[in-house]
Amino acid sequence: MNDLKRIATDFGDDVMAPALEAMRSGWWLNGTRTKAFCEAFGSYVGAAHCIGVANGTDALEIAFRALLAVRAPKGREVVTVANAGGYSAVAARLAGLTPVYADIEEASQLVSIDSVLSCVGVETACVVITHLYGGAVDVPRLRERLDAAGHSHVAIVEDCAQAHGARVDGRRVGSLGTIATFSFYPTKNLGAFGDAGCVVTNDADLATAVDRLRQYGWTAKYEIEHPFGRNSRMDEVQAAILMALLPGLDAANERRVAILDRYSEAAGKTVRPVRPAGDTVAHLAVVLAEDREGLRRAMTDAGVATDIHYPILDVDQPAWKNLPFREAPGGLVVCRESLPRLLTLPCFPTMREDEIGSVCRVLSAWT
Numbered sequence: 272m273n274d275l276k277r278i279a280t281d282f283g284d285d286v287m288a289p290a291l292e293a294m295r296s297g298w299w300l301n302g303t304r305t306k307a308f309c310e311a312f313g314s315y316v317g318a319a320h321c322i323g324v325a326n327g328t329d330a331l332e333i334a335f336r337a338l339l340a341v342r343a344p345k346g347r348e349v350v351t352v353a354n355a356g357g358y359s360a361v362a363a364r365l366a367g368l369t370p371v372y373a374d375i376e377e378a379s380q381l382v383s384i385d386s387v388l389s390c391v392g393v394e395t396a397c398v399v400i401t402h403l404y405g406g407a408v409d410v411p412r413l414r415e416r417l418d419a420a421g422h423s424h425v426a427i428v429e430d431c432a433q434a435h436g437a438r439v440d441g442r443r444v445g446s447l448g449t450i451a452t453f454s455f456y457p458t459k460n461l462g463a464f465g466d467a468g469c470v471v472t473n474d475a476d477l478a479t480a481v482d483r484l485r486q487y488g489w490t491a492k493y494e495i496e497h498p499f500g501r502n503s504r505m506d507e508v509q510a511a512i513l514m515a516l517l518p519g520l521d522a523a524n525e526r527r528v529a530i531l532d533r534y535s536e537a538a539g540k541t542v543r544p545v546r547p548a549g550d551t552v553a554h555l556a557v558v559l560a561e562d563r564e565g566l567r568r569a570m571t572d573a574g575v576a577t578d579i580h581y582p583i584l585d586v587d588q589p590a591w592k593n594l595p596f597r598e599a600p601g602g603l604v605v606c607r608e609s610l611p612r613l614l615t616l617p618c619f620p621t622m623r624e625d626e627i628g629s630v631c632r633v634l635s636a637w638t
Contacts, residue, residue: 272576273458277621282515289511290464298507305510309469311517312453315436317446318471320478323505324485327432327454330468331362331399334450336499337470337480338397338426339366346394348597352382353585354606355401359430360585364594366499368396371597372586375605379547380557380613381408386599388416397426402434402444404580405460405527405554406547409439410447426450432468433554435460436524445471450481455513458619460527460554461520463509526620527553530627534558534616537631539638542566545613555580556618563614566637570616573633575626578615 279286293304305323313321324330338344351359353372360370373386381403391398398417400408410427417425427448431437435453437444445451453459455467470481480497483489488500531553535544538558545557557580560566570577584606586596616630 272578272615272617273619274621275457275462278462278516281621282519286512286515289515290508293507293511296507300504300506302507302510304507304514305505308505308510308514308517311514312469313471315517315520316443316451316471318451319473320475320481321469321471322478322481322485323510324468324470325503325505326466327452327456327468328358328362329485329501329503330452330454330470331359331428331430332365333481333484333501333503334428334452334470335362335366335368335397336484337477338428338450340480340484340497341474341476342424342426344396344424344426346392346396348392348394349397349399350387350390350395351399352401352403352606353598353603354380354581354609355403355430356581357585357588358432359399359401360591360596363399364591369595369597370585371395371599372603373599374601374603375609377559377605377609378543378545379406380404380545380609381406381547383605384409384413384416386601387413388420389600390597391417391420391422391425395422395425397428397449399428399430400448401430401432402437404545404557405434405437405552406545407434407437407439407444407550408547409549410444411439411442414448428452432456432459434552436520437552438550446473449474450477455509460524460552461513461516464512465509467505467509467513469505523620524552527618530618530622531556533627533631534618534634537634539634542634542637553618556616558614558616559609559612560614561612563612566633567614569633569637570630573629575629575633576617579613580615581613582610584610
């Protein structure tokens with residue numbers, strides 16, 4: 272599905288030299304490299320504040336806790352989706368919040384704004400918008416509809432773990448909601464050589480809360496004023512690597528989209544690539560196939576690796592079956608109809624032409 276070794280090979284000293292310099296510096300946490308990367312990435316996103324953390328799941332939990340501390344919502348429900356791997360639900364439960372699952376749009380597999388609105392009520396603390404597979408949800412439109420329905424107090428948390436660089440009306444995801452989170456897991460559109468994440472926001476009070484919560488809740492060294500803090504820091508080596516890779520992000524995204532376009536052109540009537548009407552950065556190349564298992568066997572026979580993102584809905588996870596949650600009033604009809612048809616094909620910027628061609632030949636031959 273990916274070959275991460277090619278990043279080191281293709282970028283060479285442009286990545287390895289800054290990493291080695293960071294390792295030799297003897298200053299590996301809370302240093303100038305993390306500060307520089309966060310400033311650069313915040314500027315790239317269009318957010319005034321960017322705080323580095325250890326990973327994307329920490330970013331989500333800390334964002335939730337910052338909202339609870341600063342905005343003090345009355346409710347303890349989080350509206351999210353059930354088809355995105357469970358990451359927002361994990362973070363929500365760690366923060367003492369209850370997930371409420373909205374349904375999705377079939378063509379994009381992104382959340383249905385109508386379904387979100389049907390889920391929001393007096394118990395809603397915030398809405399999580401997952402920009403899944405690289406597709407961008409129209410957050411400004413959601414904000415308008417929430418406000419019009421009398422829910423202007425409901426915060427929007429953008430989960431941008433799969434959509435670095437995606438845009439809505441010229442604005443990048445991460446700058447559209449109240450607060451946003453990113454993962455820099457190695458396979459992401461902007462990936463570290465290990466774990467890393469960040470929280471971005473244009474709200475100074477939220478940024479201060481996040482900054483304190485990521486380091487024990489300290490307001491000064493050893494002085495804890497915020498409960499539920501933790502040790503969650505981006506290290507200097509990962510920051511140096513990310514800083515080196517950031518200038519190439521847009522070009523890498525264009526390459527991903529070009530690969531997805533090739534698959535769309537090759538696919539027959541029974542295989543439909545998932546993509547939104549708006550922007551995508553093609554984090555994953557996911558298709559809806561009428562005969563998924565047959566197509567998967569054909570790909571395997573051609574030497575093409577595949578995966579399923581994601582095979583189990585949150586509401587069906589065995590560990591959570593006895594924990595509280597709600598579904599949208601109309602249920603999760605599209606989620607459930609889509610689940611047995613989802614298949615993920617290889618899509619990463621260092622794919623070779625012969626590898627892309629192998630996928631396209633199977634898609635073209637499949638009926």
